[in-house]
Amino acid sequence: MEYIILALVVIIVISVFRYLRQRSYLKTITETQFREGYRKAQLIDVREPQEFKNGHVLGARNIPVTQMKQRLIEIRKDKPVYLYCQSGARSSRAAQLLHKKGYQEIYQLKGGFKKWTGKVKNGL
Incomplete structure (x- = not known):
């Protein structure tokens, strides 16, 4: 039981540390700020x-987090x-990668695309 606790x-502790460290380089902003x-x-x-x-935010480029390392250029x-x-998890992972590669100003949309109420473009 002691080992489980x-x-x-x-x-x-690790989760809190990661969260606080990520907040130092990733700014989660509201749709209005976005x-x-x-x-x-x-x-x-x-x-x-x-x-x-x-469907995507009008003007967005698609660089999937799964391809980001290869497409940093x-x-x-x-x-x-x-x-x-869609919700924030993948953009957090992408931000972590960008931060490690020296990117400074990184923002993510609070709530992700599912909370977006602005203009949307459908189709490629």
């Missing part, structure tokens, strides 16, 4: 191509990067 405490800034930034949808094809370091996925 110790394991849970370790998992919680709309105000994404036209001056690189807007990237990190979902898979079929999800993107079914497409993302400039000197401009803010606005990320979104």
